[in-house]
Amino acid sequence: MLTTERSDGAAKGFRATQKVSTNPTISQKRTFTFSNFKSIFLISPDVQFENAKTLIALLVVAAAIFFSSDFELPVRAAIGLGATVTAFAFFRLVHLSSEIAQETVEPNVLHDTLEHMPHGLAHWGANAQLIWCNRAYRDLMGLEKTNAEQGTxxxxxxxxxxxxxxxxxxxxxxxxxxxxxxxxxxxxxxIEDISDPAHNFVTVITDCTDHFKATRAKKKLEQQYRELAKQYHAEKLAAETASRSKTSFLAHLSHDMRTPLNHIIGFADLVQHEPYGPLGDKRYGNYIADIKRSGESLLASFAAILDLAQLEGGETVQNNQDVDMYKFVQQSLRRHTARATRAGLKLEAQNICDSHVEADPALLRRMIDNLMDNAIRFTQDGGSIVLNCWCGSDGVVLEVTDSGIGMPKERLELLSQPFILGEAAFSKEHSGLGLGIATSRAIAELSNGSLVIDSNPGIGTTVAITLPTKSEDSTLEKAA
Structure with a gap:
């Protein structure tokens, strides 16, 4: 700890703050007085009051004797003087005892307070000897009381x-x-040692176990957080790389397959017209028609794959315009009314707001067509489909709600992924690849919006698309 070789033994610092006297004469005098009259501290206020009344009565009797003519003057004077001296001595003794009691009680209160503090305290003299220490100091240092006595x-x-x-x-x-x-x-x-100019010093010990445990736990959590962030960053880069690879693969595959398909469709159409003479058997004409029909279907599928790859890769060129949502919804209803009627479904719009969005009309049309196609396909005869358009303070919500077969919650999480079909898709004849929801989601995100699906088996499905409304700033810029 601190060195104390240069100390001169002066009583300063922590010892002085306790008002402990270092004058041996005063200490001896107070010790003598206290040892001779310590019983005074045990006298209760009631007893002291009775003693005072007795003393007053004694003074009255002495005064009566002093002024009485039955005694000689010297006797009366001696009795009065004795009574006066006795009263003065009594009152002086009571006053002195109260001073000693006050000086004795205050250090005891301070001592008890320091003794029960949770922090370890020790006061050392200039010669590096222990003056005083509390219980917490002994406990934290692992000391017995006999090993930490004054002067050690x-x-x-x-x-x-x-x-x-x-x-x-x-x-x-x-x-x-x-x-x-x-x-x-x-x-x-x-452990903190603080010295004063007289080279007395005080030791203060604080238990910091909980603080350091919390600090270590915090550092451990921060390290885990950094490792998780690093792992997340690496996995994110890997996922983005895989997504780009998938998009690139689909784009190249679609491009490479469309060329031979165009040849197949073209030659099938040529053979079907028999420019160089009849084929012979009429069944060949049916075969050629099937070849052409299959090629066109396959070409449409690869075209949808290429469109999705371009949308997810951000390569689709947008032709943003001011789209009137009221007219847009009305046009969508007219396009799908005939097909819904043939399927025995009721198609209506319960709410259409009058708002405008900044988007590509062709992409919005493809998005709504995909959703309406799914709704018509997976809704039983006699069901209904509702196309709503809600206006908010910062956007427009397009909703396509059907009363179809629906799907469980666990299936919804996979539905926005490409080539994922609902379970009911396998029980009906259709030529879809499961790209409708994925394409609609990509278009919504490309238009700074989002797509949300809610469905319950046997009740129906609702697909909601949010689109930001047209801002006034862009309108002013175009007007300028």
Whole structure:
């Protein structure tokens, strides 16, 4: 700890703050008085009041004797003087005892307060000998009370202490030293020595176990967070790379397949017209028609794959215009009314708002067509389909709601992915690839919107698309 070789033994610092007198004459006098009259402290106020009444009565009797003519003047004078001296001595004794009681009680209160503090405190003299220490100091240092008595040297205290076992000095100046130490019972304590100019010094010990455990736990969590962030970043890059690879593969596959399909469709159409003479058997004409029909279907599928790849890759060129949502919804209803009627379905619009969005009309039309196609396909005869358009303060919501077969919640999480079909798709004849929802989602996100699906088996499905409304700033820019 701190060195104290240059101390001169002056009573300053922590010892002086306790108002402990260092004058031997006063100490002896007060000790003598206290030892002779300590029973005064035990006298209750009622007893003191009775004694005072007795003393007053004694003074009255002495005064009566002094003024009485039955006694000689010297006798009366002696009795009066004796009574006066006795009264003065009594009152002086009571006053002195109260002063001694006050000076004795205050240090005891301070001592009890410091003794029960949770922090370890020790006061050392200029010759590095212990003046006083509290119970917390002994407990934290692993000392018995007999090993930490007044006058014990600092070196003896350190040799008897079982704590701490390791030290980590954080500050070591001439008058101030700070050490973080590890104890044998796995506690972490903070030992601080503070010296005054007279080279007396005070040791303050604080139990910092909880603080350091929390600090270590925080560092561990931060390390885990950094590792998870690093892992997330790596996985995100891998997912983006895989997505780009998938998009590139689909684009190249679609492009490479469309060329031979165009040849197949073209030659099938040529053979079907028999420019170089009849084919012979009429069944050949039916075969050629099937070849052409299959080629056109396959070409449409590859075209849808290429469109999705371009949308997800951000390669689709948008031709944004001012789209009137009221007219857009009305046109969508007219396009699908005939097909819904043939399927025995009721198609209507319960709410159409009068708002405008900034988007590509062709992409919006393809998005709504995909959703309406799914709704008509998976709704039984006698069902209904509702196309709504809701206006909000910052956007427009397009809703396609059907009373179809619906789907479970776990299936919804996969439905927005390409080539994922609902379970009912396998029970009906259709030529879809499961790209309708994925394409609609890509168009909504490309238009700065989003797509949400809610469905319940046997009740129906609702697909909601949010689109931002046209801002006034863009309108002013175009007008300028």
């Amino acid at each position: 040297s600092y070196s003896d205290i350190m040799s008897e202490a079982t704590n701490p076992i390791t030290f980590d000095a954080h500050k070591d100046n001439q008058n101030h030293r700070l050490v973080i130490a590890k104890c044998a019972d796995d506690k972490t304590i903070r």
